[in-house]
Amino acid sequence: MLSLKKYLTEGLLQFTILLSLIGVRVDVDTYLTSQLPPLREIILGPSSAYTQTQFHNLRNTLDGYGIHPKSIDLDNYFTARRLLSQVRALDRFQVPTTEVNAWLVHRDPEGSVSGSQPNSGLALESSSGLQDVTGPDNGVRESETEQGFGEDLEDLGAVAPPVSGDLTKEDIDLIDILWRQDIDLGAGREVFDYSHRQKEQDVEKELRDGGEQDTWAGEGAEALARNLLVDGETGESFPAQFPADISSITEAVPSESEPPALQNNLLSPLLTGTESPFDLEQQWQDLMSIMEMQAMEVNTSASEILYNAPPGDPLSTNYSLAPNTPINQNVSLHQASLGGCSQDFLLFSPEVESLPVASSSTLLPLAPSNSTSLNSTFGSTNLTGLFFPPQLNGTANDTAGPELPDPLGGLLDEAMLDEISLMDLAIEEGFNPVQASQLEEEFDSDSGLSLDSSHSPSSLSSSEGSSSSSSSSSSSSSSASSSASSSFSEEGAVGYSSDSETLDLEEAEGAVGYQPEYSKFCRMSYQDPAQLSCLPYLEHVGHNHTYNMAPSALDSADLPPPSALKKGSKEKQADFLDKQMSRDEHRARAMKIPFTNDKIINLPVEEFNELLSKYQLSEAQLSLIRDIRRRGKNKMAAQNCRKRKLDTILNLERDVEDLQRDKARLLREKVEFLRSLRQMKQKVQSLYQEVFGRLRDENGRPYSPSQYALQYAGDGSVLLIPRTMADQQARRQERKPKDRRK
DNA sequence: ATAACTTGTCATAGG
DNA sequence: TGCCTATGACAAGTT
Numbered sequence: 001m002l003s004l005k006k007y008l009t010e011g012l013l014q015f016t017i018l019l020s021l022i023g024v025r026v027d028v029d030t031y032l033t034s035q036l037p038p039l040r041e042i043i044l045g046p047s048s049a050y051t052q053t054q055f056h057n058l059r060n061t062l063d064g065y066g067i068h069p070k071s072i073d074l075d076n077y078f079t080a081r082r083l084l085s086q087v088r089a090l091d092r093f094q095v096p097t098t099e100v101n102a103w104l105v106h107r108d109p110e111g112s113v114s115g116s117q118p119n120s121g122l123a124l125e126s127s128s129g130l131q132d133v134t135g136p137d138n139g140v141r142e143s144e145t146e147q148g149f150g151e152d153l154e155d156l157g158a159v160a161p162p163v164s165g166d167l168t169k170e171d172i173d174l175i176d177i178l179w180r181q182d183i184d185l186g187a188g189r190e191v192f193d194y195s196h197r198q199k200e201q202d203v204e205k206e207l208r209d210g211g212e213q214d215t216w217a218g219e220g221a222e223a224l225a226r227n228l229l230v231d232g233e234t235g236e237s238f239p240a241q242f243p244a245d246i247s248s249i250t251e252a253v254p255s256e257s258e259p260p261a262l263q264n265n266l267l268s269p270l271l272t273g274t275e276s277p278f279d280l281e282q283q284w285q286d287l288m289s290i291m292e293m294q295a296m297e298v299n300t301s302a303s304e305i306l307y308n309a310p311p312g313d314p315l316s317t318n319y320s321l322a323p324n325t326p327i328n329q330n331v332s333l334h335q336a337s338l339g340g341c342s343q344d345f346l347l348f349s350p351e352v353e354s355l356p357v358a359s360s361s362t363l364l365p366l367a368p369s370n371s372t373s374l375n376s377t378f379g380s381t382n383l384t385g386l387f388f389p390p391q392l393n394g395t396a397n398d399t400a401g402p403e404l405p406d407p408l409g410g411l412l413d414e415a416m417l418d419e420i421s422l423m424d425l426a427i428e429e430g431f432n433p434v435q436a437s438q439l440e441e442e443f444d445s446d447s448g449l450s451l452d453s454s455h456s457p458s459s460l461s462s463s464e465g466s467s468s469s470s471s472s473s474s475s476s477s478s479s480a481s482s483s484a485s486s487s488f489s490e491e492g493a494v495g496y497s498s499d500s501e502t503l504d505l506e507e508a509e510g511a512v513g514y515q516p517e518y519s520k521f522c523r524m525s526y527q528d529p530a531q532l533s534c535l536p537y538l539e540h541v542g543h544n545h546t547y548n549m550a551p552s553a554l555d556s557a558d559l560p561p562p563s564a565l566k567k568g569s570k571e572k573q574a575d576f577l578d579k580q581m582s583r584d585e586h587r588a589r590a591m592k593i594p595f596t597n598d599k600i601i602n603l604p605v606e607e608f609n610e611l612l613s614k615y616q617l618s619e620a621q622l623s624l625i626r627d628i629r630r631r632g633k634n635k636m637a638a639q640n641c642r643k644r645k646l647d648t649i650l651n652l653e654r655d656v657e658d659l660q661r662d663k664a665r666l667l668r669e670k671v672e673f674l675r676s677l678r679q680m681k682q683k684v685q686s687l688y689q690e691v692f693g694r695l696r697d698e699n700g701r702p703y704s705p706s707q708y709a710l711q712y713a714g715d716g717s718v719l720l721i722p723r724t725m726a727d728q729q730a731r732r733q734e735r736k737p738k739d740r741r742k
Numbered sequence: 743a744t745a746a747c748t749t750g751t752c753a754t755a756g757g
Numbered sequence: 758t759g760c761c762t763a764t765g766a767c768a769a770g771t772t
Binding site: 582583630631634635638639642 | 748749750751752
């Protein structure tokens with residue numbers, strides 16, 4: 001009894017370890033109290049113990065490379081080591097450690113790894129996986145595995161079945177014993193049932209995949225939302241709230257800009273769109289570029305906060321309070337331009353230094369070295385309007401003073417709003433092609449044929465419908481007829497003797513699917529009567545009048561009796577042909593029409609009439625022949641019509657995909673342009689401030705930004721003019737585009 | 743049993 | 758005018 005107990009205890013320990021390795025959570029606290037911290041870690045550890053990698057770490061440790069300083073209990077250490085060596089010594093119960101690693105390494109979000117992967121092919125991955133995890137970034141790994149705790153558990157469980165398949169009778173008995181002892185293994189008996197587990201596995205994997213994607217989308221959207229809604233000035237987050245002067249915003253940006261409220265809806269497409277696997281990379285790039293832009297804005301906004309911190313810098317504060325800096329994106333944008341000043345200035349400082357600084361006149365002609373480029377870029381514009389000139393000295397009223405419209409700002413505002421709306425589109429269009437491609441795949445896979453040679457996703461040449469259809473017809477006709485003829489020749493050689501061949505032929509026919517004119521060419525060639533001559537079998541059909549019998553008899557000839565199988569191949573062929581014959585062919589045979597339906601249908605009118613004149617045919621026969629011809633032609637016409645329709649749809653689908661690709665590309669380009677435009681604006685602004693700040697009047701005092709402004713002249717020179725003049729000119733320029741619109 | 747899909751056929755319009 | 762083709766609509770068969 002004692003020995004049995006010892007056996008059971010040790011067996012229990014072994015089995016527990018094994019279960020833990022397999023991935024079954026085992027509650028051994030009651031059995032292993034105060035024992036084996038490492039083992040306990042293996043079994044119950046938060047996460048890492050369930051990864052084979054951690055097991056290797058442990059094993060390495062136990063193998064003498066080092067003992068954890070905290071577990072200096074040698075007794076426990078040797079016990080654990082003994083147990084582990086016992087585990088390793090279990091030949092028939094070899095835990096495929098390589099598999100465990102492979103699961104960890106290959107844990108791809110698609111869940112494409114099946115639970116029944118063979119053991120053999122995974123050795124390489126295992127080593128790499130080990131290196132991976134034993135690398136310096138163990139902490140990250142651990143957190144990863146911690147996240148995927150349950151998944152790993154399940155994955156390990158998925159690996160287990162091959163092991164459990166190797167269970168010997170003793171092992172199974174042990175399992176039964178354990179079960180009878182009502183030991184809480186933390187797992188149902190199903191864990192030993194491979195098929196059951198695999199079913200669970202599949203379901204859970206699907207769930208998990210969906211969940212992971214949702215999580216990702218949620219996090220991404222959350223991050224985006226944070227970026228979007230962080231106030232650049234205060235750092236507050238104010239979801240779905242906008243500056244109070246929102247009406248002025250919409251007035252200031254009336255054209256194609258989206259209403260600010262759209263911002264709320266901005267994120268929803270992200271959530272839905274990312275679920276689709278289509279062109280994930282491209283979509284991801286789009287998303288990343290957009291997120292990158294937003295991150296930039298937030299960063300620059302943050303730097304702007306610092307920049308604005310000194311109260312003696314009314315320049316920027318005034319700037320940030322400009323009334324037509326619309327929604328928060330725009331605020332951050334403007335601020336960002338200020339924040340980047342210092343850096344940009346370094347690039348431009350030589351030029352600024354070289355600027356002649358006049359000091360004695362109110363009208364100061366300046367000739368910056370890059371004035372031409374600036375001029376060409378922005379035209380003859382009022383620089384004051386560009387930058388809402390600062391009101392220096394802190395005496396100026398922040399809100400007082402007429403603010404001039406910001407030509408670049410307007411462009412930028414509009415562009416930024418566009419960009420926001422385009423983000424929507426980018427995500428959205430990342431979704432539609434998914435459906436399209438999925439549809440395409442379905443077409444390809446379900447039909448089991450290459451319906452259209454140009455249909456394959458790889459060949460994107462969107463040829464014209466007619467040409468593509470014709471080319472596809474020719475290509476598929478050749479392939480179909482070749483395969484069919486091969487099967488026929490086979491049949492001729494071996495003889496038609498089994499149902500399997502019938503099935504083969506039917507499958508071949510089904511495989512041609514959308515082009516039955518090819519599959520059933522034995523009854524009717526497709527617009528090419530010459531094909532008939534290539535198929536002696538057809539001639540045989542056409543002229544073998546010994547098969548003429550009543551249609552009812554033909555129809556009733558279903559499965560031949562067993563004795564019939566032993567009859568000659570001719571009769572079997574006849575039966576097969578009867579099944580394959582169309583109604584019109586049956587009718588023709590019944591009416592003893594002396595030529596094939598193919599000839600009736602496909603011969604040109606002249607030859608057809610000639611053919612009719614050769615035979616003495618009754619009125620009924622002639623009528624039937626004309627009907628057959630009409631129906632046959634119409635049948636082909638209908639098939640062509642359907643095929644054409646399908647081609648049209650597919651071509652349209654392809655066109656839509658192409659357009660969506662183009663659209664996404666243009667969107668990316670636009671984002672790039674916006675980015676460079678913003679950088680240019682920053683540089684111009686820094687230049688403006690630098691130049692303006694260096695100007696001195698006749699008394700050597702700086703000019704007040706509230707009273708003076710720099711302005712471009714038409715000839716490329718820059719003038720210092722009183723602000724009132726600048727305002728008037730700005731208003732004039734503001735009216736011009738409105739007049740044009742009228 | 744039923745829905746969805748395929749295929750053949752008819753009627754009709756237009757070249 | 759007759760022939761041919763295209764196509765919508767319908768029905769029967771098939772999946």
